[in-house]
Amino acid sequence: MDSRFIDIFNKTKHDIYRLVRIYIRNSYDTDDIVQNVYLKLHKNIYNLNDDEHAKRWLIRVAINECKNQFLSNWVRRVIPLDETLVDEVSFEADDKVWQAVISLPQKYRIVIYLFYYEEYSTSEIAETLKLKEANVRKQLQRARERLKKILKEAWDNEE
Amino acid sequence: MRNKEILKKSFDKITMPQYLEKDILNMIENKSSRKSIFIKFSTITAVIAIILTMGITGVFAHNFGLFDFLLANKDVTPEQQELVQQTNLEAIVEGVTFKSREFLFDGNNLYIKVEVTSKENKFIAGDDEAPMISPEQYKAIGVGLFGGEIAHNRVDWKYENDGTLIYIIKAETKSLDGIKIRFAVNDIDENGKRKSGVAKKGEKSSVPYKELPLVK
Numbered sequence: 001m002d003s004r005f006i007d008i009f010n011k012t013k014h015d016i017y018r019l020v021r022i023y024i025r026n027s028y029d030t031d032d033i034v035q036n037v038y039l040k041l042h043k044n045i046y047n048l049n050d051d052e053h054a055k056r057w058l059i060r061v062a063i064n065e066c067k068n069q070f071l072s073n074w075v076r077r078v079i080p081l082d083e084t085l086v087d088e089v090s091f092e093a094d095d096k097v098w099q100a101v102i103s104l105p106q107k108y109r110i111v112i113y114l115f116y117y118e119e120y121s122t123s124e125i126a127e128t129l130k131l132k133e134a135n136v137r138k139q140l141q142r143a144r145e146r147l148k149k150i151l152k153e154a155w156d157n158e159e
Numbered sequence: 160m161r162n163k164e165i166l167k168k169s170f171d172k173i174t175m176p177q178y179l180e181k182d183i184l185n186m187i188e189n190k191s192s193r194k195s196i197f198i199k200f201s202t203i204t205a206v207i208a209i210i211l212t213m214g215i216t217g218v219f220a221h222n223f224g225l226f227d228f229l230l231a232n233k234d235v236t237p238e239q240q241e242l243v244q245q246t247n248l249e250a251i252v253e254g255v256t257f258k259s260r261e262f263l264f265d266g267n268n269l270y271i272k273v274e275v276t277s278k279e280n281k282f283i284a285g286d287d288e289a290p291m292i293s294p295e296q297y298k299a300i301g302v303g304l305f306g307g308e309i310a311h312n313r314v315d316w317k318y319e320n321d322g323t324l325i326y327i328i329k330a331e332t333k334s335l336d337g338i339k340i341r342f343a344v345n346d347i348d349e350n351g352k353r354k355s356g357v358a359k360k361g362e363k364s365s366v367p368y369k370e371l372p373l374v375k
Contacts, residue, residue: 006184009183009184013180013183014173017175018170021173022173031179031182034179039186039190042187042190097168097169098172098173101166101170
């Protein structure tokens with residue numbers, strides 16, 4: 001097997017899995033999407049200059065795959081009748097912070113992940129997500145406000 | 160900085176499972192070792208892929224039937240096509256039209272297809288929590304079967320390119336007696352959560368909705 005593929009795979013596998021998991025929130029679809037992402041990496045690996053370029057490329061491909069999945073696939077849920085027709089989200093993890101992040105709307109989850117975990121600047125996030133930088137700043141601000149509300153603790157302005 | 164560290168620590172717990180790592184590496188290994196064979200048969204594969212894609216698109220085009228969906232999901236066998244029954248359930252709630260034309264009952268499970276269109280004939284995928292009519296209105300669609308012995312619904316939904324929202328609802332029941340279908344339009348907040356709160360069993364919901372008996 002291509003050693004460059006193995007190298008990039010080992011350096012990025014957890015980050016790409018995490019990104020897709022945050023976007024999709026469904027482990028079965030996450031597995032399929034991550035497989036597709038690395039299949040595309042295998043096909044395009046010689047067009048990628050270095051590890052940093054490869055990682056950014058993988059993040060863009062992963063986000064596009066998530067969007068495509070969301071638009072094309074059926075969404076399935078099981079809804080108990082004594083609750084509501086539009087019910088609450090169920091969580092798998094017991095980590096409070098993770099639960100708080102995963103409960104945010106999709107657009108906020110992704111900017112929070114890219115900004116805080118991947119340490120992208122707002123301009124880099126804007127470029128990756130094809131948004132205006134002002135929109136990214138606004139989304140980050142709103143995401144922080146919601147996290148603060150959910151977690152009931154102060155969030156510093158770290159931007 | 161403290162918050163950033165808390166977030167990172169939390170994210171770090173989510174890692175790629177080992178089975179997936181193995182699956183991906185095996186997949187790539189197979190791709191690499193079978194490259195020559197793959198090239199030899201690439202034309203045939205492409206033709207098969209196009210045929211399959213056309214077939215799947217045909218099945219899941221906007222006019223696909225309830226039975227097509229159930230068969231694709233292996234919920235039914237081809238012989239059960241005769242169990243599909245026609246109906247004519249229709250309701251308008253808050254400008255949103257709900258239509259149901261067919262259901263299938265096999266003695267243990269009840270399946271029904273519902274098509275939903277808004278006045279603007281446009282839905283957007285605001286989030287995967289709830290299909291929204293528009294980002295400004297923050298309203299979400301709710302459909303469900305209840306009554307009889309039904310305890311929960313399995314709901315599959317999908318947006319079509321023309322803006323129609325399609326639901327396939329499954330409920331376990333051994334009888335159609337007393338079963339109703341509910342069409343609701345809920346106000347939600349920006350997180351997709353209901354503004355009016357969760358209606359408990361026995362409480363009257365403040366959410367605008369209509370209920371129709373499945374069989375008159």
